[in-house]
Amino acid sequence: xxxxxxxxxxxxxxxxxxxxxxxxxxxxxxxxxxxxxxxxxxxxxxxxxxxxxxxxxxxxxxxxxxxxxxxxxxxxxxxxxxxxxxxxxxxxxxxxxxxxxxxxxxxxxxxxxxxxxxxxxxxxxxxxxxxxxxxxxxxx
Amino acid sequence: xxxxxxxxxxxxxxxxxxxxxxxxxxxxxxxxxxxxxxxxxxxxxxxxxxxxxxxxxxxxxxxxxxxxxxxxxxxxxxxxxxxxxxxxxxxxxxxxxxxxxxxxxxxxxxxxxxxxxxxxxxxxxxxxxxxxxxxxxxxxxxxxxxxxxxxxxxxxxxxxxxxxxxxxxxxxxxxxxxxxxxxxxxxxxxxxxxxxxxxxxxxxxxxxxxxxxxxxxxxxxxxxxxxxx
Numbered sequence: 001x002x003x004x005x006x007x008x009x010x011x012x013x014x015x016x017x018x019x020x021x022x023x024x025x026x027x028x029x030x031x032x033x034x035x036x037x038x039x040x041x042x043x044x045x046x047x048x049x050x051x052x053x054x055x056x057x058x059x060x061x062x063x064x065x066x067x068x069x070x071x072x073x074x075x076x077x078x079x080x081x082x083x084x085x086x087x088x089x090x091x092x093x094x095x096x097x098x099x100x101x102x103x104x105x106x107x108x109x110x111x112x113x114x115x116x117x118x119x120x121x122x123x124x125x126x127x128x129x130x131x132x133x134x135x136x137x138x139x140x
Numbered sequence: 141x142x143x144x145x146x147x148x149x150x151x152x153x154x155x156x157x158x159x160x161x162x163x164x165x166x167x168x169x170x171x172x173x174x175x176x177x178x179x180x181x182x183x184x185x186x187x188x189x190x191x192x193x194x195x196x197x198x199x200x201x202x203x204x205x206x207x208x209x210x211x212x213x214x215x216x217x218x219x220x221x222x223x224x225x226x227x228x229x230x231x232x233x234x235x236x237x238x239x240x241x242x243x244x245x246x247x248x249x250x251x252x253x254x255x256x257x258x259x260x261x262x263x264x265x266x267x268x269x270x271x272x273x274x275x276x277x278x279x280x281x282x283x284x285x286x287x288x289x290x291x292x293x294x295x296x297x298x299x300x301x302x303x304x305x306x307x308x309x310x311x312x313x314x315x316x317x318x319x320x321x322x323x324x325x326x327x328x329x330x331x332x333x334x335x336x337x338x339x340x341x342x343x344x345x346x347x348x349x350x351x352x353x354x355x356x357x358x359x360x361x362x363x364x365x366x367x368x369x
Contacts, residue, residue, distance in 0.1 A: 090317065091315060091317075093208075094208050094209075094212050094315075094317050097204055097205050097206065097208055097212075098204070098208075098212065098215065098216045098219070100205055101182075101202050101203055101204050101205065101216055102202060102216065102219060102220055102223075104203070105200070105201075105202040105203070105220060106200055107223070108200075108220065108221075108223045108224035108227075
Protein backbone atom coordinates (compact mmCIF):
# COMPACT_ATOMS: atom_id res chain seq x y z
CA UNK A 1 0.00 0.00 0.00
CA UNK A 2 2.61 2.54 1.08
CA UNK A 3 4.82 1.48 -1.80
CA UNK A 4 2.11 2.40 -4.27
CA UNK A 5 1.60 5.80 -2.69
CA UNK A 6 5.30 6.56 -2.60
CA UNK A 7 5.78 5.40 -6.17
CA UNK A 8 2.95 7.63 -7.38
CA UNK A 9 4.41 10.61 -5.53
CA UNK A 10 7.91 10.04 -6.92
CA UNK A 11 6.57 9.67 -10.44
CA UNK A 12 4.62 12.87 -9.93
CA UNK A 13 7.80 14.71 -8.95
CA UNK A 14 9.60 13.35 -12.01
CA UNK A 15 6.69 14.47 -14.18
CA UNK A 16 7.03 17.99 -12.82
CA UNK A 17 10.71 17.88 -13.73
CA UNK A 18 10.15 16.84 -17.30
CA UNK A 19 7.10 18.97 -17.97
CA UNK A 20 6.61 21.72 -15.45
CA UNK A 21 3.04 22.94 -15.26
CA UNK A 22 2.26 26.50 -14.41
CA UNK A 23 -0.91 28.45 -14.06
CA UNK A 24 -3.69 29.48 -11.76
CA UNK A 25 -4.88 25.99 -10.94
CA UNK A 26 -1.39 24.83 -10.11
CA UNK A 27 -0.79 27.75 -7.81
CA UNK A 28 -4.17 27.36 -6.11
CA UNK A 29 -3.46 23.67 -5.51
CA UNK A 30 -0.10 24.54 -4.00
CA UNK A 31 -1.68 27.01 -1.62
CA UNK A 32 -4.42 24.59 -0.63
CA UNK A 33 -1.76 21.98 0.00
CA UNK A 34 0.14 24.39 2.21
CA UNK A 35 -3.01 25.20 4.19
CA UNK A 36 -3.72 21.50 4.66
CA UNK A 37 -0.14 20.97 5.76
CA UNK A 38 -0.42 23.67 8.42
CA UNK A 39 -3.71 22.23 9.61
CA UNK A 40 -2.27 18.73 9.76
CA UNK A 41 0.80 19.92 11.64
CA UNK A 42 -1.36 21.71 14.22
CA UNK A 43 -3.66 18.74 14.63
CA UNK A 44 -0.83 16.26 15.09
CA UNK A 45 0.29 18.30 18.10
CA UNK A 46 -2.97 17.46 19.81
CA UNK A 47 -3.56 13.99 18.37
CA UNK A 48 -0.10 12.44 17.90
CA UNK A 49 -1.59 8.96 17.88
CA UNK A 50 -3.23 9.66 14.51
CA UNK A 51 0.16 9.18 12.84
CA UNK A 52 0.60 5.77 14.40
CA UNK A 53 -2.93 4.90 13.37
CA UNK A 54 -2.34 6.13 9.79
CA UNK A 55 0.95 4.25 9.62
CA UNK A 56 -0.66 1.01 10.73
CA UNK A 57 -3.47 1.46 8.24
CA UNK A 58 -0.95 1.91 5.43
CA UNK A 59 1.17 -0.95 6.66
CA UNK A 60 4.25 1.10 7.56
CA UNK A 61 4.48 0.28 11.24
CA UNK A 62 5.44 3.41 13.12
CA UNK A 63 4.16 6.93 12.70
CA UNK A 64 7.68 8.34 12.61
CA UNK A 65 8.53 6.10 9.66
CA UNK A 66 5.50 7.39 7.77
CA UNK A 67 6.55 10.96 8.50
CA UNK A 68 10.05 10.23 7.24
CA UNK A 69 8.70 8.79 4.00
CA UNK A 70 6.45 11.77 3.48
CA UNK A 71 9.33 14.12 4.19
CA UNK A 72 11.49 12.45 1.56
CA UNK A 73 8.72 12.68 -1.02
CA UNK A 74 8.09 16.32 -0.14
CA UNK A 75 11.78 17.06 -0.47
CA UNK A 76 11.89 15.44 -3.88
CA UNK A 77 8.91 17.53 -4.94
CA UNK A 78 10.64 20.68 -3.74
CA UNK A 79 13.77 19.82 -5.69
CA UNK A 80 11.70 19.21 -8.80
CA UNK A 81 9.71 22.43 -8.66
CA UNK A 82 12.68 24.60 -7.77
CA UNK A 83 14.64 23.07 -10.65
CA UNK A 84 11.86 23.98 -13.07
CA UNK A 85 11.60 27.51 -11.69
CA UNK A 86 15.36 27.91 -11.84
CA UNK A 87 15.39 26.86 -15.49
CA UNK A 88 12.72 29.43 -16.30
CA UNK A 89 14.57 32.12 -14.45
CA UNK A 90 17.78 31.26 -16.24
CA UNK A 91 16.03 31.49 -19.58
CA UNK A 92 14.66 34.92 -18.71
CA UNK A 93 18.09 36.10 -17.61
CA UNK A 94 19.57 34.84 -20.87
CA UNK A 95 17.07 36.74 -22.99
CA UNK A 96 17.60 39.88 -20.94
CA UNK A 97 21.39 39.65 -21.05
CA UNK A 98 21.30 39.05 -24.81
CA UNK A 99 19.20 42.18 -25.38
CA UNK A 100 21.67 44.12 -23.29
CA UNK A 101 24.63 42.72 -25.22
CA UNK A 102 23.04 43.49 -28.58
CA UNK A 103 21.99 46.97 -27.50
CA UNK A 104 25.52 47.90 -26.49
CA UNK A 105 27.15 46.23 -29.50
CA UNK A 106 28.41 48.38 -32.37
CA UNK A 107 25.68 48.66 -35.00
CA UNK A 108 26.17 46.43 -38.00
CA UNK A 109 27.51 47.93 -41.23
CA UNK A 110 24.38 48.82 -43.18
CA UNK A 111 22.45 49.91 -40.14
CA UNK A 112 25.26 52.31 -39.29
CA UNK A 113 25.43 53.58 -42.87
CA UNK A 114 21.70 54.15 -42.96
CA UNK A 115 21.79 56.11 -39.73
CA UNK A 116 24.69 58.24 -40.91
CA UNK A 117 23.42 58.91 -44.44
CA UNK A 118 19.78 59.28 -43.55
CA UNK A 119 18.84 56.92 -46.37
CA UNK A 120 17.52 53.61 -45.29
CA UNK A 121 19.24 50.60 -46.71
CA UNK A 122 16.84 48.43 -48.66
CA UNK A 123 15.43 45.92 -46.25
CA UNK A 124 13.82 42.90 -47.71
CA UNK A 125 10.42 41.86 -46.50
CA UNK A 126 10.54 39.88 -43.32
CA UNK A 127 14.11 40.88 -42.71
CA UNK A 128 13.48 43.53 -40.15
CA UNK A 129 14.75 40.98 -37.68
CA UNK A 130 17.46 42.22 -35.47
CA UNK A 131 17.72 42.07 -31.74
CA UNK A 132 14.15 43.18 -31.19
CA UNK A 133 12.73 40.24 -33.08
CA UNK A 134 13.69 37.77 -30.43
CA UNK A 135 10.65 36.10 -29.04
CA UNK A 136 10.58 37.15 -25.41
CA UNK A 137 8.99 33.89 -24.44
CA UNK A 138 11.54 32.17 -26.62
CA UNK A 139 10.31 28.67 -25.96
CA UNK A 140 9.70 26.36 -28.86
CA UNK B 141 34.52 27.39 -56.53
CA UNK B 142 35.88 27.39 -60.05
CA UNK B 143 32.99 29.22 -61.67
CA UNK B 144 33.90 32.76 -60.90
CA UNK B 145 31.01 33.90 -58.78
CA UNK B 146 31.02 37.63 -58.30
CA UNK B 147 29.53 37.09 -54.89
CA UNK B 148 30.82 39.51 -52.35
CA UNK B 149 32.27 37.65 -49.35
CA UNK B 150 30.76 40.43 -47.24
CA UNK B 151 27.38 38.77 -47.63
CA UNK B 152 28.63 36.19 -45.16
CA UNK B 153 28.81 36.79 -41.44
CA UNK B 154 30.95 34.46 -39.36
CA UNK B 155 29.73 33.99 -35.78
CA UNK B 156 32.39 32.93 -33.28
CA UNK B 157 31.24 32.05 -29.77
CA UNK B 158 34.14 33.12 -27.60
CA UNK B 159 34.97 32.02 -24.09
CA UNK B 160 38.43 32.36 -22.60
CA UNK B 161 40.50 31.93 -25.74
CA UNK B 162 42.70 35.01 -25.50
CA UNK B 163 45.77 33.05 -26.61
CA UNK B 164 44.37 31.87 -29.92
CA UNK B 165 41.33 33.95 -30.85
CA UNK B 166 43.43 36.66 -32.49
CA UNK B 167 44.94 34.20 -34.95
CA UNK B 168 41.56 32.56 -35.54
CA UNK B 169 39.93 35.90 -36.38
CA UNK B 170 42.83 37.00 -38.60
CA UNK B 171 42.67 33.68 -40.42
CA UNK B 172 38.94 34.02 -40.94
CA UNK B 173 39.17 37.60 -42.14
CA UNK B 174 41.40 36.63 -45.03
CA UNK B 175 38.31 34.95 -46.51
CA UNK B 176 35.42 36.54 -44.63
CA UNK B 177 35.65 40.26 -43.86
CA UNK B 178 32.79 40.13 -41.39
CA UNK B 179 33.53 38.23 -38.19
CA UNK B 180 31.37 38.63 -35.09
CA UNK B 181 32.77 37.29 -31.83
CA UNK B 182 30.29 36.84 -29.02
CA UNK B 183 32.33 37.11 -25.86
CA UNK B 184 30.53 35.03 -23.28
CA UNK B 185 31.74 36.78 -20.17
CA UNK B 186 35.30 35.53 -20.56
CA UNK B 187 36.74 38.02 -18.12
CA UNK B 188 40.16 37.77 -19.74
CA UNK B 189 41.64 39.49 -22.78
CA UNK B 190 39.58 37.47 -25.29
CA UNK B 191 37.32 40.34 -26.36
CA UNK B 192 40.28 42.72 -26.70
CA UNK B 193 42.26 40.24 -28.81
CA UNK B 194 39.27 39.59 -31.06
CA UNK B 195 38.65 43.29 -31.54
CA UNK B 196 42.30 43.93 -32.28
CA UNK B 197 42.18 41.24 -34.95
CA UNK B 198 39.32 43.04 -36.64
CA UNK B 199 36.22 41.30 -35.36
CA UNK B 200 33.07 42.98 -34.15
CA UNK B 201 32.66 41.92 -30.53
CA UNK B 202 29.30 41.51 -28.84
CA UNK B 203 29.80 41.06 -25.13
CA UNK B 204 27.54 39.12 -22.83
CA UNK B 205 27.49 40.84 -19.43
CA UNK B 206 28.26 37.47 -17.80
CA UNK B 207 28.69 33.87 -18.83
CA UNK B 208 25.54 32.43 -20.37
CA UNK B 209 26.83 29.36 -22.19
CA UNK B 210 27.85 28.52 -25.72
CA UNK B 211 24.30 27.98 -26.98
CA UNK B 212 23.32 31.44 -25.78
CA UNK B 213 26.40 32.92 -27.43
CA UNK B 214 25.59 31.33 -30.78
CA UNK B 215 22.00 32.57 -30.57
CA UNK B 216 23.22 36.09 -29.80
CA UNK B 217 25.62 35.91 -32.73
CA UNK B 218 22.89 34.77 -35.12
CA UNK B 219 20.62 37.59 -34.04
CA UNK B 220 23.41 40.12 -34.41
CA UNK B 221 24.26 38.81 -37.88
CA UNK B 222 20.62 39.23 -38.89
CA UNK B 223 20.60 42.91 -37.90
CA UNK B 224 22.59 43.52 -41.07
CA UNK B 225 20.16 43.28 -43.98
CA UNK B 226 23.02 42.39 -46.33
CA UNK B 227 23.77 39.17 -44.46
CA UNK B 228 22.84 36.31 -46.75
CA UNK B 229 24.84 33.52 -45.12
CA UNK B 230 25.87 32.83 -41.55
CA UNK B 231 28.73 30.58 -40.51
CA UNK B 232 29.34 29.37 -36.95
CA UNK B 233 33.00 28.76 -36.18
CA UNK B 234 34.76 27.81 -32.94
CA UNK B 235 37.20 30.23 -31.34
CA UNK B 236 39.76 27.66 -30.25
CA UNK B 237 41.36 27.17 -33.64
CA UNK B 238 40.27 23.60 -34.27
CA UNK B 239 38.30 24.48 -37.41
CA UNK B 240 39.80 25.18 -40.82
CA UNK B 241 38.85 28.33 -42.73
CA UNK B 242 38.99 26.40 -46.05
CA UNK B 243 36.24 24.14 -44.76
CA UNK B 244 34.06 27.16 -43.98
CA UNK B 245 34.72 28.61 -47.44
CA UNK B 246 33.72 25.33 -49.07
CA UNK B 247 30.52 25.24 -47.03
CA UNK B 248 29.49 28.75 -48.04
CA UNK B 249 30.22 27.83 -51.66
CA UNK B 250 27.78 24.96 -51.31
CA UNK B 251 25.16 27.42 -50.09
CA UNK B 252 25.94 29.85 -52.93
CA UNK B 253 25.41 27.14 -55.49
CA UNK B 254 21.97 26.63 -53.98
CA UNK B 255 22.65 23.01 -53.15
CA UNK B 256 21.52 23.36 -49.55
CA UNK B 257 20.10 25.76 -46.98
CA UNK B 258 22.26 24.39 -44.22
CA UNK B 259 25.68 22.77 -44.34
CA UNK B 260 26.86 20.87 -41.28
CA UNK B 261 30.48 20.03 -40.71
CA UNK B 262 31.30 16.42 -40.00
CA UNK B 263 34.63 15.04 -38.85
CA UNK B 264 33.58 11.48 -39.62
CA UNK B 265 33.13 11.71 -43.37
CA UNK B 266 36.78 11.33 -44.19
CA UNK B 267 39.85 10.04 -42.40
CA UNK B 268 41.50 13.38 -41.75
CA UNK B 269 40.45 13.83 -38.15
CA UNK B 270 42.29 11.79 -35.56
CA UNK B 271 40.62 11.48 -32.21
CA UNK B 272 40.89 9.33 -29.09
CA UNK B 273 38.68 6.23 -29.08
CA UNK B 274 36.66 7.22 -26.01
CA UNK B 275 35.80 10.59 -27.51
CA UNK B 276 34.94 8.86 -30.75
CA UNK B 277 32.65 6.46 -28.91
CA UNK B 278 30.82 9.23 -27.03
CA UNK B 279 30.35 11.24 -30.22
CA UNK B 280 29.06 8.14 -32.02
CA UNK B 281 26.51 7.60 -29.27
CA UNK B 282 25.41 11.23 -29.56
CA UNK B 283 24.98 10.71 -33.29
CA UNK B 284 22.89 7.59 -32.76
CA UNK B 285 20.69 9.49 -30.35
CA UNK B 286 20.25 12.45 -32.70
CA UNK B 287 19.37 10.16 -35.59
CA UNK B 288 16.77 8.42 -33.48
CA UNK B 289 15.16 11.60 -32.13
CA UNK B 290 15.36 13.94 -35.12
CA UNK B 291 15.33 11.51 -38.02
CA UNK B 292 18.18 13.43 -39.64
CA UNK B 293 20.85 11.25 -41.22
CA UNK B 294 23.77 13.08 -39.68
CA UNK B 295 27.18 11.65 -38.87
CA UNK B 296 28.50 14.27 -36.46
CA UNK B 297 26.19 16.13 -34.11
CA UNK B 298 28.59 18.09 -31.98
CA UNK B 299 30.47 20.02 -34.57
CA UNK B 300 30.63 23.77 -34.17
CA UNK B 301 31.29 24.43 -37.85
CA UNK B 302 28.08 25.10 -39.76
CA UNK B 303 26.95 27.36 -42.57
CA UNK B 304 23.36 28.40 -43.16
CA UNK B 305 21.29 30.76 -45.20
CA UNK B 306 19.71 33.81 -43.67
CA UNK B 307 16.29 32.15 -43.69
CA UNK B 308 17.54 29.20 -41.65
CA UNK B 309 19.41 31.45 -39.21
CA UNK B 310 16.24 33.45 -38.60
CA UNK B 311 14.33 30.33 -37.69
CA UNK B 312 16.78 28.99 -35.13
CA UNK B 313 15.93 29.77 -31.52
CA UNK B 314 18.40 28.13 -29.19
CA UNK B 315 17.17 28.07 -25.64
CA UNK B 316 19.55 25.40 -24.37
CA UNK B 317 22.09 27.86 -23.08
CA UNK B 318 24.79 25.41 -22.16
CA UNK B 319 26.03 22.56 -24.29
CA UNK B 320 22.83 20.75 -25.30
CA UNK B 321 22.27 23.38 -28.00
CA UNK B 322 23.85 21.20 -30.71
CA UNK B 323 21.07 18.64 -30.45
CA UNK B 324 18.48 21.37 -30.10
CA UNK B 325 19.65 22.97 -33.32
CA UNK B 326 19.25 19.68 -35.13
CA UNK B 327 15.77 19.20 -33.68
CA UNK B 328 14.72 22.62 -34.95
CA UNK B 329 16.25 21.99 -38.35
CA UNK B 330 14.41 18.69 -38.53
CA UNK B 331 11.12 20.54 -38.08
CA UNK B 332 11.97 23.03 -40.83
CA UNK B 333 11.47 21.99 -44.39
CA UNK B 334 15.01 22.78 -45.51
CA UNK B 335 17.73 20.99 -47.40
CA UNK B 336 20.75 20.16 -45.28
CA UNK B 337 23.96 18.45 -46.28
CA UNK B 338 27.05 17.41 -44.41
CA UNK B 339 30.50 18.34 -45.49
CA UNK B 340 33.71 16.68 -44.34
CA UNK B 341 35.74 18.98 -42.13
CA UNK B 342 39.04 18.57 -40.41
CA UNK B 343 39.11 19.05 -36.66
CA UNK B 344 42.59 19.79 -35.49
CA UNK B 345 43.13 18.33 -32.03
CA UNK B 346 46.12 20.24 -30.78
CA UNK B 347 47.48 19.83 -27.26
CA UNK B 348 45.94 23.25 -26.62
CA UNK B 349 42.45 22.32 -27.76
CA UNK B 350 42.63 18.97 -25.99
CA UNK B 351 43.44 20.69 -22.77
CA UNK B 352 40.85 23.40 -23.34
CA UNK B 353 38.21 21.28 -24.99
CA UNK B 354 35.17 19.73 -23.48
CA UNK B 355 35.77 17.11 -20.91
CA UNK B 356 33.93 13.91 -21.59
CA UNK B 357 32.19 14.42 -18.26
CA UNK B 358 30.34 17.15 -20.02
CA UNK B 359 28.45 14.56 -22.05
CA UNK B 360 26.69 13.55 -18.83
CA UNK B 361 25.66 17.17 -18.35
CA UNK B 362 24.47 17.39 -21.92
CA UNK B 363 22.27 14.35 -21.51
CA UNK B 364 20.60 15.62 -18.34
CA UNK B 365 20.18 19.07 -19.84
CA UNK B 366 18.33 17.73 -22.84
CA UNK B 367 16.24 15.42 -20.68
CA UNK B 368 15.00 17.93 -18.13
CA UNK B 369 13.85 21.13 -19.71
